[in-house]
Amino acid sequence: MSSQSTRPTFDPHDPLGIDDLLSPEQVAMRESVRALCRDHVTPYVGEWFEKGEMPTVRELARELGKLGVLGMHLDGYGCAGMSAVDYGVACEELEACDSGLRSLVSVQGSLAMFALWRWGSEEQKQQWLPHMAAGEAIGCFGLTEPDQGSDPSSMRTHARRDGDDWVLNGRKMWITNGTVASVAIVWAQTEDGVRGFVVPTDTPGFSAPEIKQKLSLRASVTSELVLDDVRLPADAVFPEVTGLKGPLSCLNEARYGIVWGSNGAARSCLESALSYTKEREQFGKPIAGFQLTQSKIADMAVRVHNGRLLALHLGNRKDAGTLLPQQVSFGKLDNVRGALEVARTARTMLGANGISLEYPVIRHMTNLESVLTYEGTSEMHALTIGQAMTGIPAFRG
Template identity: 65%
Template structure:
């Protein structure tokens, strides 16, 4: 009897056959995103990461727009109106290339566009959403401040009325796309509570500076925003958002994308480790023939499959209109944590080669250190789940 031949890597890691849960349309969307990334992102992303830049940002934005990825889960105004699950699968493919690329799309669609789509006036939607959906205009989302990460309710950025205008003063930190954005959604304290404003970045008093020295999400543009007496008309306010529930609803959309997206980094690292274990020889045999290596690979594949099943379940719940924010916290907490562990374990299988940008593993591992923190730290999501279980809030 001939020994069994190993399956192609992609088939081998889908042990639970999660692919069978997808519709034909979902497979087509996944395939289109994967094809785009293989042509326009994968050949360049290691260099972008090494240089700490995303020089093709506007070109990618137009390409993503043509593909229908920007705000793809929103209806109307040039948006594709696809399902939440399809959006999640797109995020997985984008992050399989790089977390920074998925962040670019996520901030555009699930934060900036979603805020305008859900909370904006008809005039704001008509003015900005078609441009943003096509990639002709890039958006950013100004919530996080230098000393207000997990506690956005304590933001110091303020907006005061002056005649028929609003004057905004403050700083925002760690803002993806900030220094290349055409429009910023800015959240500020007012006499009416926290309100959102749609601010063209060409407005006098608005400035954005790129944050240097990052060792994570390097193929992504991250900025500090400064608003120094930025004057906008009353029509710039998002009329539908009042209080912290507005920005938190936007964050929940972005977190949902991360539930799927983090698994893309995990899948890329797992596939790399499996392939490497078949080809790399030590002591006269492939390292995949050793029990300790197989144990690592089996554990990685198990956690990846569990995470993917959880993501698919949450996607179906969201499509049915039955997804609760606690479930999104559960998904982000588990899937980012386990994806990071998969990347770390893959690094050990690759040995010294695991720290080289010739392979994607160390890049994914470093990126996920940021994903673990943004859109709610693992500690905050742990407490969200804890509050659900006990009925007791322990945030303060």
Template identity: 70%
Template sequence: MTAPLDLLDLDPSLTEEERQVRDVVRQLVDDRVRPHVADWYEEGRAPARELAREFGKLGLLGMHLTGYGCAGASAVAYGLACQELEAADSGVRSLVSVQGSLAMYAIWRYGSEEQKQRWLPSMATGEAIGCFGLTEPDHGSDPASMATRARRDGDDWVLSGGKMWITNAPIADVAVIWARTDAGVRGFAVPMDTPGVTAREIRRKMSLRASVTGEIVLDDVRLPANAQLPEAVGLKAPLSCLTEARYGIVWGAVGAARDCLETALAYSTTRTQFGRPLAGFQLTQAKLADMAVELVKGQLLALHLGRLADAGRLRPEQVSVGKLNNVREALAIARQCRTILGANGVSGEYPVMRHANNLESVLTYEGTSEIHQLVVGQRLTGLSAFA
């Protein structure tokens, strides 16, 4: 029997391998994450290193990359994994996305063979944790204005500056740091135990509390010449990494929305008011129907983008369409599901408010909705409105 939320029978359109990946990840989060994530969220902590090693055993870290211990999975399979991870919690999916689609991808795509051999195998197993240092305290949506600098001193590089809102930073072994040089923006693989590198955990977050977020300070950090990612030339390099991460968000947001809707559907069919289940009222059914339609549209969009990626035809503005739509609709679904649960919707006993709070961060990171609107607008008009 088709699951109630699979209104368009999308499951048969997946390959057997894709379904197996989805089901294995779903079982993992059911066993390892769901029983504990509400406590992690409330306490503002998560066993990130332990989770990374468990994800590494299943080949989830950098799973869409090839070689160096990476699984070489399809884009759709990776997307389905992100969907199941974020159905548990956005912070858990962020751990995997930052590790694989930002830090590992940057080294895999732009690093030297020496850098790849040094970092990627241990990152694929989760023994080494990576982070991605692009966002700065005063430069979020405008990375072209970054203040972090790298200057030559003999054969060495010396980095100075700061990065903010960096997932995994306080526990990372390596940071991919982007800095301005006399020759433009360049990337560097920076071991976090290098003298002059400090990371401070950001506390009092109201969102992504089951994720470790930090600030990185670079105080005249001296690096050898081979720390530079040799193929990373210009701002297009870090932006291409963001495109990789945004693709995972397209799927992940759908997972968070699905979990909210499954929760609201189960609640409304068992919660009785005025002598009958909430789901028996027209207004409740209208809410459920509208949300289910938006959910399946988001799933269709994610699947289409995944097939384009696997065919080598996915363009950055298409990923912006997916990120803009799916995160926006997922947040609307979470808020609407909260209304169905009434006062229970704000309780940590249910995942809905946690998802809604997390999605507020997802709405912002890897490009705000406004940035993606401008990306799509530029594609439509041929005119840049960024400046």
């Protein structure tokens, strides 16, 4: 029996002792990502958010490349070849800083790079992946359209053959990294079904105007992709994959990162609320000493750290090769919804200061409104789980 002196002490930042389940290497990697955020993003992200810009996105990409987090869960081609849990831990730290930063990494690694790694030809992989892993080239992923989101099978962007070439026409919308990308992975209808194309962004007919007037993910580059008679060589198409299997496999990778990342945003809100309420005094004592405040803190802590356990469980399943898409939907639905609840509660606990960019809470809260609906709305994930539970599809009447 252990003695009283050897028992662990309760850590408010890790109340369930989940860090004990991480390897020393994972903890060290987390600290490296946290340091990058502290040095290159945290001091400036409030101002970027207020101005609606991420002016150092290319420099950030290179710093992230040096750290090895771009495509870090992929093997070869300059990628780090780390585990799914490693990647999740990094996503948690990135989004604890800002959802826009995690989106930059997620779109680069889990969408654009994963599409190339999983479905590209050897020539396509060799041409792009090493540069993308180093942050020297930024990628984007063109699937969502102005009128097609949850139902990508109805996309209007199309590609037709013209001799040995392909000619693409269409529009994509809400594309992270589009304006600063060197390469776009564009999904289009063809006579053979949906296919993926590797589109260098300097190709004539391609443009990516940045979307302005956003009130969420403001410290992130969000774009429209415009394809007007974009002519590509025959080898620009992914050689084997046809249909929605290609893009949906990539979305599943991105959703996995969101399970971890959204919980990082929630953790940041909890830590802000805990720190603030211990310092803010009303009626002669810190507001953390009042029962209602402590009840809120307890509920938030349970939500955040249950979310960590869920993310870690799904990460272990992914590393074991047993993670199912429906389980990713489970995690994305619950952790994002829970993170938004935590952010909203934290906002109230900070009172008027809760709407100030001096604190991260309002920024996380508005960002999570986007995270709730991108990579599959909460309704679509609920229906995915519902179909898995009942065996009855409800997507169409």
